[in-house]
Amino acid sequence: MANQYTYSNIVSKYYLLSQLVREKQLTDPYALQKFYQQTGLADLYWQTSYYEPPGTTLTLSEAVKQAEGYVIFMHGWDGSHRIWEDLPMLLALKHRQVVCFALDVNGFGRSPFLSDLPKPEHCSPAGLMTAVERWMNAINLWPTSPEREKRPFYLFVGHSMGGAALFYKTEVGWHNEAYGLYALAPALLCNDTQRQTFYKTLGMGIRLPSFTAVKNMLAPRIIDILAAGSSAAVKEEHLNVFSQTPFGTLAQTFYVMGATYSKPQRTDIGRFLITLGHKDRLVGLTFMLELLDELNFRSEQIHLALGDHYFFSYDRTSPVSHKHNRQMVLDDLLALCQRLGREIH
Numbered sequence: 001m002a003n004q005y006t007y008s009n010i011v012s013k014y015y016l017l018s019q020l021v022r023e024k025q026l027t028d029p030y031a032l033q034k035f036y037q038q039t040g041l042a043d044l045y046w047q048t049s050y051y052e053p054p055g056t057t058l059t060l061s062e063a064v065k066q067a068e069g070y071v072i073f074m075h076g077w078d079g080s081h082r083i084w085e086d087l088p089m090l091l092a093l094k095h096r097q098v099v100c101f102a103l104d105v106n107g108f109g110r111s112p113f114l115s116d117l118p119k120p121e122h123c124s125p126a127g128l129m130t131a132v133e134r135w136m137n138a139i140n141l142w143p144t145s146p147e148r149e150k151r152p153f154y155l156f157v158g159h160s161m162g163g164a165a166l167f168y169k170t171e172v173g174w175h176n177e178a179y180g181l182y183a184l185a186p187a188l189l190c191n192d193t194q195r196q197t198f199y200k201t202l203g204m205g206i207r208l209p210s211f212t213a214v215k216n217m218l219a220p221r222i223i224d225i226l227a228a229g230s231s232a233a234v235k236e237e238h239l240n241v242f243s244q245t246p247f248g249t250l251a252q253t254f255y256v257m258g259a260t261y262s263k264p265q266r267t268d269i270g271r272f273l274i275t276l277g278h279k280d281r282l283v284g285l286t287f288m289l290e291l292l293d294e295l296n297f298r299s300e301q302i303h304l305a306l307g308d309h310y311f312f313s314y315d316r317t318s319p320v321s322h323k324h325n326r327q328m329v330l331d332d333l334l335a336l337c338q339r340l341g342r343e344i345h
Contacts, residue, residue, distance in 0.1 A: 005086035007093050011052045013060060016110065017044045017138060031138040036114060039131040040122035045110035046103045046135075047081050049088045051096035060099075068097035068341050069153035069178075070141060071333070074132060075102075076160025076187065077253055078226065078245065080109030082237045083159070085313065090330055095337045098155075105132065105162065107249035108241050117207075117248030124256040125161060125188070126168035132156075133170055143177045153178040153340035157333070160282065160309065161257060164188040166272070167264040174268075178343040180336045181272045184329065185283045185309050190263045191294075192287035199258025207251035219243070225281055229318050230310035269296055273332060275303040277311040303328070 006012075021032040028034075035041065050063040064070075071091060075083045081102035088100035104111040106128045107118055121127050136142045143154070154177065158166045163186030189196050202222075223238045242250065274292060276285055285304075292302060305311040305328065306321040312329045314322040 005089055007086075007089050009052050009054060010049055010089050010092055011058065011060075011063075012047060012049045012089060014045070014047050017135065020139065026138060027140065028138070035134055035138055038134045039127070040113050040115065040118050041107070041131055042112050042114045043110065044103065044105075044131070044135050045081075046101050047088070049092045049100040049102070050098070051092050053096075063099050064141070066097075067099045067152055068344070069099075069155060069337060071098050071100045071155045071157060071337065072132065072136075073100065073102040074105050074128070074156070074158040074162030074165060075108070076158075076162050076185075077106075077257070078108060078222075078238050078241050078250065079159075080104050080237060080241055082109075083230075083234050083310075083313070085231065085233065087312075087326075087330065087333075091333050091337070094330070094334055097341070098337055103132065103135070106253055108245055108253075112246075113249055115248070116246035118252050120252065120256050120259070123249070123253045124259075125164040128161065129165040129168045129170075132165070143174065151178070151344050153180070153337070153344050155180045155182065155333070155336055155340060157182045157184070158186065159184040159312075160187045161253065163274075164257065167266065171266065171268055178340045179271060180340050181268075182332065182336060183272065183274050184312060185277055185280055186274065186288070187257050187283055188264075188288070188291065189258060189283075191291045192284050195282070195284055195287070196258040200255050201258075203251045203253075203255025203258065205251075206247055206254065227310050227313070228281075229308045229322055230313035231315035232317055233315070234310060234313045263291070263295070266295070270301075272297065273301055273303070273336065275305055275311075275329065275332070277305050277307045277309060279306075279308045280311075282309045303332070 020026050052058045073084050081104050084102050088102045092100050107113040156166055163183035166181045166183050219242050227235050227238055305325040307325055311325045314326050
């Protein structure tokens with residue numbers, strides 16, 4: 001991905017869970033082995049972004065301890081942490097009391113599964129969310145962590161598959177915590193049988209041995225459906241991830257999004273904010289609105305953006321509406337952080 005973003009006083013660093021274990025930066029020496037067993041993942045990779053006041057040197061450990069809150073970004077199918085472009089950095093620049101974590105999830109990027117064909121329960125939206133929570137536990141971001149000096153807030157931000165995963169976040173143990181859930185174009189297809197069929201069919205097709213011969217030919221078409229209005233950098237990242245990801249992971253993660261599963265049952269709907277694209281070909285607007293109505297969402301919790309599945313990604317090749325959507329998403333993130341900040345105080 002060509003774009004490299006830098007902002008004054010914003011520290012951006014990259015980590016592997018296995019690296020922290022090797023360097024003995026985790027209190028639990030068996031953290032990685034537990035993570036393997038619980039998630040089916042071989043590792044987890046992420047980018048952190050946080051504000052460092054001029055004239056100071058702030059380590060990640062210090063930033064985490066001092067932070068008012070943590071914002072965790074989760075991408076969608078065939079993506080990586082890079083699809084968020086500079087949004088995590090911009091948020092850290094605008095709200096200087098947060099630490100942002102942009103993760104590679106669900107077998108993509110530098111967070112591969114142990115098996116080239118992961119188990120459905122490991123790579124479903126629910127499995128994705130479980131892996132993120134296990135990662136939080138491993139690095140002591142979990143609310144009950146004894147390392148915590150003060151009560152922070154948590155904001156989970158997910159796009160597409162990552163947005164669907166938010167609907168399966170654990171509620172047990174979180175009732176006294178301040179947290180928010182911001183889903184962008186969530187691929188939650190409980191009510192959309194037509195798209196369920198499409199996801200399952202394409203997932204099964206990718207898994208076929210004959211798909212190898214047409215992989216490179218079909219990749220641009222698949223990416224065009226997935227990221228039509230996004231920036232050139234996001235499209236490039238999707239193509240790179242597609243070429244580097246095992247067929248089994250590509251197929252299984254796509255298939256399980258279309259598989260029949262029960263509708264999420266939650267008591268914390270009031271903590272959600274949803275933004276949908278009006279021309280999204282992967283998440284049907286009408287079906288999604290019907291589902292949100294059934295789940296007892298309120299109108300003020302649902303934003304509509306003029307654009308497609310990547311309505312928040314913008315460069316000069318994107319629709320102009322995406323530029324405005326990008327600012328809207330940043331404004332939403334800031335507003336959610338401010339609301340959660342008031343809650344912890």
